[in-house]
Amino acid sequence: MATAKSRDASKGVRKPKTEQRTYRFHAGLWAEFEEDCARHLRNPRLVVEALVRHWLDTDDKIKGGIAQKHREWSGGAAEDE
Numbered sequence: 001m002a003t004a005k006s007r008d009a010s011k012g013v014r015k016p017k018t019e020q021r022t023y024r025f026h027a028g029l030w031a032e033f034e035e036d037c038a039r040h041l042r043n044p045r046l047v048v049e050a051l052v053r054h055w056l057d058t059d060d061k062i063k064g065g066i067a068q069k070h071r072e073w074s075g076g077a078a079e080d081e
Helices: 027-039 044-057 060-073
Strands: none
Touching: 027 044
């Protein structure tokens, strides 16, 4: 597992501990998510992190089920960017 203090042997540079990325969500879906997080006094960033950890820890069968549920919600159109 890489840490902030680890170095890339070939370049001698420090790897950041965190990384900022930008993803686009349907505005209504994101607003509903933020409202639900506020209602349950949870930080949306931490909820997203928990969901990512859940995804990484689960097996392929469950990931397939999540993907199928997404296809049902989105009307069968996958919008992977």
